[in-house]
Amino acid sequence: MISIRNLTFSRGERKIFDNISLDIMPHKITAIMGPSGAGKTTLLKLIGGQLSPDSGVIMVDGKNIHQLSRPQLYTLRKKMGMLFQSGALLSDMSVFDNIAFPIREHTQLPESLIRTVVLLKLNAVGLRGARDLMPSELSGGMARRVAMARAIALDPEMIMYDEPFTGQDPISLGVLVSLIATLNKTLHLTSIIVSHDVQETASIADYIYVLSHGKIAGQGTPKELADSDSEWVQQFMHGKADGPVPFHYPSDSLTADLFTY
Amino acid sequence: MNFLQVLGHTTLKSLAKLGRASLFFYSIMTVLPYVFMRPKLLIKQIFSVGVLSFWLIIISGLFVGMVIGLQGVYTLSTYGAEASLGIMVAASLVRELGPVVSALLFAGRAGSALTAEIGLMKTTEQLSGMEMMAIDPIKYIIAPRFLAGFISLPLLALLFSSLGILGGHITGVELLHVDAGSYWTQMQSAIDFYDDIVNGIIKSIIFAWIISWIALFEGYDALPTSAGISRATTRTVVNSAFAILFFDLLLTAIMFGST
Numbered sequence: 001m002i003s004i005r006n007l008t009f010s011r012g013e014r015k016i017f018d019n020i021s022l023d024i025m026p027h028k029i030t031a032i033m034g035p036s037g038a039g040k041t042t043l044l045k046l047i048g049g050q051l052s053p054d055s056g057v058i059m060v061d062g063k064n065i066h067q068l069s070r071p072q073l074y075t076l077r078k079k080m081g082m083l084f085q086s087g088a089l090l091s092d093m094s095v096f097d098n099i100a101f102p103i104r105e106h107t108q109l110p111e112s113l114i115r116t117v118v119l120l121k122l123n124a125v126g127l128r129g130a131r132d133l134m135p136s137e138l139s140g141g142m143a144r145r146v147a148m149a150r151a152i153a154l155d156p157e158m159i160m161y162d163e164p165f166t167g168q169d170p171i172s173l174g175v176l177v178s179l180i181a182t183l184n185k186t187l188h189l190t191s192i193i194v195s196h197d198v199q200e201t202a203s204i205a206d207y208i209y210v211l212s213h214g215k216i217a218g219q220g221t222p223k224e225l226a227d228s229d230s231e232w233v234q235q236f237m238h239g240k241a242d243g244p245v246p247f248h249y250p251s252d253s254l255t256a257d258l259f260t261y
Numbered sequence: 262m263n264f265l266q267v268l269g270h271t272t273l274k275s276l277a278k279l280g281r282a283s284l285f286f287y288s289i290m291t292v293l294p295y296v297f298m299r300p301k302l303l304i305k306q307i308f309s310v311g312v313l314s315f316w317l318i319i320i321s322g323l324f325v326g327m328v329i330g331l332q333g334v335y336t337l338s339t340y341g342a343e344a345s346l347g348i349m350v351a352a353s354l355v356r357e358l359g360p361v362v363s364a365l366l367f368a369g370r371a372g373s374a375l376t377a378e379i380g381l382m383k384t385t386e387q388l389s390g391m392e393m394m395a396i397d398p399i400k401y402i403i404a405p406r407f408l409a410g411f412i413s414l415p416l417l418a419l420l421f422s423s424l425g426i427l428g429g430h431i432t433g434v435e436l437l438h439v440d441a442g443s444y445w446t447q448m449q450s451a452i453d454f455y456d457d458i459v460n461g462i463i464k465s466i467i468f469a470w471i472i473s474w475i476a477l478f479e480g481y482d483a484l485p486t487s488a489g490i491s492r493a494t495t496r497t498v499v500n501s502a503f504a505i506l507f508f509d510l511l512l513t514a515i516m517f518g519s520t
């Protein structure tokens with residue numbers, strides 16, 4: 001579905017991606033993991049064509065996304081749903097209108113049919129009863145579920161989740177984890193999850209890539225990664241405080257610091 | 262050497278920003294026809310942009326007019342020319358104070374609010390979200406607001422001038438007993454529709470263009486953090502004020518310089 005070859009991308013002086021290649025398999029859940037600031041959101045924006053790589057190729061659905069004209073890019077984007085970290089719901093519209101918005105913009109469906117579609121999408125995320133609320137009245141978990149309903153509004157072929165689990169209470173977390181897995185299966189989606197929540201992501205992902213310092217530090221099924229012999233991957237997957245990534249910010253030794261004036 | 266480096270760096274950065282701002286303006290222009298096809302979006306924005314500054318403009322206009330009325334009578338009475346108060350009030354309002362003060366107030370009230378709104382939409386990924394839904398945020402969010410500013414400000418400036426003239430009447434005629442008849446008739450005979458009123462409107466249209474452009478661009482170009490938004494909001498007010506004053510001088514020289 002998506003293949004990335006020799007991707008390099010920099011922000012200012014900093015190389016966020018340094019010649020990485022990866023593949024996203026159709027109808028599977030692929031996770032891209034890495035610490036904060038590793039460039040996970042940036043990668044999704046590159047796949048969605050919002051940013052252009054310095055070099056390398058990103059093929060989505062057989063098309064080089066950065067060589068498409070704007071109308072072609074927009075056509076392709078209708079096949080991609082994206083769930084932003086913050087939900088990205090439009091704050092001046094109700095839940096119902098947020099989900100109806102892309103349908104109204106892109107189709108000529110009569111309002112009665114739009115209503116049916118919106119209610120079905122809301123039902124899929126369990127929030128049919130919340131249709132009249134405004135985004136500011138939703139809890140974080142609900143906002144993400146509404147955003148999921150909006151992301152599947154146009155029946156996309158793939159969906160990208162940006163940190164869907166961050167900052168959720170345990171119950172919302174469980175709901176979101178199972179919802180992502182269910183949607184993937186029932187709608188035959190290709191799902192990409194970008195996250196640093198190891199347990200939740202590993203529980204539903206078919207394949208995982210771990211990013212670090214602009215490179216792919218490890219890849220494999222969740223099981224393969226858990227048994228990885230890379231120390232860095234071990235530290236990341238098992239959340240150890242000290243390891244190749246030191247607990248201490250580089251400094252002089254404590255004794256030297258305390259006893260010299 | 263160091264100084265030159267800083268100078269060069271700043272110049273390059275400003276040029277790059279000017280380039281981005283021009284592209285931004287160009288993309289607004291290309292989607293403007295779409296806005297006219299969606300009058301509902303436009304009306305909603307005119308309403309919200311206009312209403313933001315409505316009372317501010319009314320009250321300021323009235324007070325500025327009252328002050329000119331007082332000052333006018335004090336100054337003109339030295340020459341026994343109080344009867345010309347109407348001309349002084351109307352000319353200063355319609356030509357200068359109406360367009361300029363209402364533009365400054367509009368930049369402070371509506372301009373800063375627009376920057377903050379767009380910046381917040383960027384920070385909360387609403388703009389990116391739209392793009393990923395294959396909906397152009399310039400078309401849907403930016404262009405209606407741009408046009409709304411364009412339409413509201415000239416109307417607000419006219420409102421400001423009208424209330425100012427009323428304010429001048431309150432202090433000059435009611436309070437300091439300038440003859441009401443000469444206040445109005447002298448005003449009518451001396452103020453020219455084309456030279457004064459139309460030129461005043463042209464000024465506010467140009468100010469509206471500057472403020473809407475600056476405010477929307479600063480929001481759109483803001484760093485997506487709370488510090489970024491607050492800096493962008495400040496820049497909108499400061500840069501709009503400088504631009505308004507500069508263009509006012511330029512336009513005044515062009516419009517009224519030859520007479």
Ligand SMILES: Nc1ncnc2c1ncn2[C@@H]1O[C@H](COP(=O)(O)OP(=O)(O)O)[C@@H](O)[C@H]1O
Nearest residue numbers: 011016034035036037038039040041042043485
């Ligand atoms: N608009 C931007 N301008 C400049 N730098 C940015 C911008 N967005 C992100 N970055 C930087 O790029 C790096 C990667 O960001 P991001 O992809 O958001 O990381 P992640 O999602 O993995 O936490 C970070 O160091 C961040 O500061």
Ligand SMILES: [Mg+2]
Nearest residue numbers: 040041085163
């Ligand atoms: Mg991120």
